[in-house]
Amino acid sequence: MYKITLVKSLIGRKPNQVATAKALGLTKIGQTVVKEENDAIRGMIVTISHIVKVVQE
Secondary structure, three states: OEEEEEOOOOOOOOHHHHHHHHHHOOOOOOOEEEEOOOHHHHHHHHHOOOOEEEEEO
């Protein structure tokens, strides 16, 4: 399981990065979601790795 936290704002980000964050359920700074480990989620994390903090549980 991945614990994903949004640590930087989505304002001014590229549309695909904003869409990826919203698809993960991240809309506000400091918001945390828990997601399963799979290739799709890993790819989404790579796309927005510079604005999220990820902890593997």
